[in-house]
Amino acid sequence: MMTPVLPTYARFDLAFETGEGPYLFDAQGERYLDFGAGVAVTSLGHAHPRLVAALTEQAGKLWHTSNLYKIPGQEKLAVQLTEATFADTVFFANSGAEAVECAIKMARKYFAAKGEPERYELITFEGAFHGRTLATIAAGGKDQYLDGFGPKTPGFPQIDFPHTVKDVEKVKAAIGPHTAGLLLEPIQGEGGIRAFAPEVLRALRALCDEEGLLLVMDEVQTGAGRTGTLFAYEQAGITPDILAAAKGLGGGFPMGACLATEAAAAGMVPGTHGSTFGGNPLAASVANEVLTVLREEGFLDRVKHAGLLLKQKVARLVDEHPTIIEQVRGEGLMIGLKCKVPNTELVAACIDQHLLTVGAGDNVVRIIPPLIVTDAQIDEAVKAIDAACIALETAQTKEGA
Numbered sequence: 001m002m003t004p005v006l007p008t009y010a011r012f013d014l015a016f017e018t019g020e021g022p023y024l025f026d027a028q029g030e031r032y033l034d035f036g037a038g039v040a041v042t043s044l045g046h047a048h049p050r051l052v053a054a055l056t057e058q059a060g061k062l063w064h065t066s067n068l069y070k071i072p073g074q075e076k077l078a079v080q081l082t083e084a085t086f087a088d089t090v091f092f093a094n095s096g097a098e099a100v101e102c103a104i105k106m107a108r109k110y111f112a113a114k115g116e117p118e119r120y121e122l123i124t125f126e127g128a129f130h131g132r133t134l135a136t137i138a139a140g141g142k143d144q145y146l147d148g149f150g151p152k153t154p155g156f157p158q159i160d161f162p163h164t165v166k167d168v169e170k171v172k173a174a175i176g177p178h179t180a181g182l183l184l185e186p187i188q189g190e191g192g193i194r195a196f197a198p199e200v201l202r203a204l205r206a207l208c209d210e211e212g213l214l215l216v217m218d219e220v221q222t223g224a225g226r227t228g229t230l231f232a233y234e235q236a237g238i239t240p241d242i243l244a245a246a247k248g249l250g251g252g253f254p255m256g257a258c259l260a261t262e263a264a265a266a267g268m269v270p271g272t273h274g275s276t277f278g279g280n281p282l283a284a285s286v287a288n289e290v291l292t293v294l295r296e297e298g299f300l301d302r303v304k305h306a307g308l309l310l311k312q313k314v315a316r317l318v319d320e321h322p323t324i325i326e327q328v329r330g331e332g333l334m335i336g337l338k339c340k341v342p343n344t345e346l347v348a349a350c351i352d353q354h355l356l357t358v359g360a361g362d363n364v365v366r367i368i369p370p371l372i373v374t375d376a377q378i379d380e381a382v383k384a385i386d387a388a389c390i391a392l393e394t395a396q397t398k399e400g401a
């Protein structure tokens with residue numbers, strides 16, 4: 001029988017009533033440690049007092065006016081984002097897919113406005129995920145998400161993931177008369193916490209410069225402090241031309257943003273793009289506070305420290321449970337455990353230990369806690385993963401017996 005909610009999700013049989021910091025509580029008051037953060041969204045944890053204050057203060061004043069009028073909070077947020085990044089200008093949307101969609105449109109328009117409308121293709125990389133709209137499933141290129149939804153939106157040739165600088169030759173070979181640029185996640189999230197090496201990113205940047213192409217980064221998951229810098233591109237010492245952000249930027253309030261240099265945004269003149277809700281007063285009030293916290297002295301250093309601690313501790317689990325986990329990947333608080341057992345089994349075993357994690361492609365379990373986690377909470381999570389591994393090993397032994 002059809003469920004009232006369209007059954008597109010394979011959900012866990014869990015529901016939560018309240019949250020506090022990195023913890024979630026169900027209706028029975030059972031406490032769970034949330035190291036999935038709503039898929040890298042609740043960057044400051046649940047019910048952060050400053051976000052609650054920002055949202056409730058705005059809620060008492062004004063919710064929505066549309067982009068027909070100036071929105072002071074949105075302008076303030078754009079100033080914060082342009083001050084803190086490579087960007088000169090920002091478009092606000094409500095989700096990651098919409099932010100990527102704007103990035104795609106902007107890249108195409110850049111060339112169209114220069115009299116080269118035939119340059120509309122963005123080269124993408126195997127393992128990518130860019131969202132679930134018709135254009136972003138084409139960009140992701142995964143058959144499972146494209147199947148049955150009509151012709152694939154043109155303009156997204158996909159090539160193998162470049163592991164080394166030498167592989168960048170293959171990217172160069174894929175460039176043709178229709179190429180507008182490259183679209184990539186500095187660390188693939190849904191694809192299984194697969195990072196472009198910094199030297200590969202630098203080589204791709206150089207390639208784009210040589211060929212006059214745009215480097216478009218999807219930092220929907222890696223952004224907003226997740227990897228220990230405000231955006232992951234900073235760690236490679238390069239800048240993109242266009243960048244999509246969302247997830248952690250709103251701290252749980254739906255928010256997306258497309259950041260760009262003045263040059264890359266040159267085609268986006270009045271009337272070329274829009275959104276009813278994008279950057280509305282409620283969303284802007286929360287995102288302004290998120291960004292203010294992320295930019296405070298020492299906050300991102302603390303994320304780096306927490307990330308190193310988490311990585312070290314889970315690396316030990318790889319040694320102790322080689323039949324369960326085979327590798328640790330990632331940067332900052334975006335850590336992936338490449339599993340030997342099906343990743344779904346480790347996610348489920350962690351839930352039994354009241355720890356929430358998130359599965360990803362390539363048989364990986366994502367450990368993506370809120371950025372405010374303490375060392376003690378990291379300890380607590382690692383103990384839970386350890387216990388989950390032991391439970392899975394016990395099951396393996398029984399099977400073997």
Ligand SMILES: *Cc1c(COP(=O)(O)O)cnc(C)c1O
Pocket residue numbers: 094095096097098100129130131132185189190218219220221222246247
């Ligand atoms: C989650 C995600 C998206 C899509 O974001 P939505 O808010 O679900 O539309 C796009 N790109 C990346 C890298 C993501 O992780």
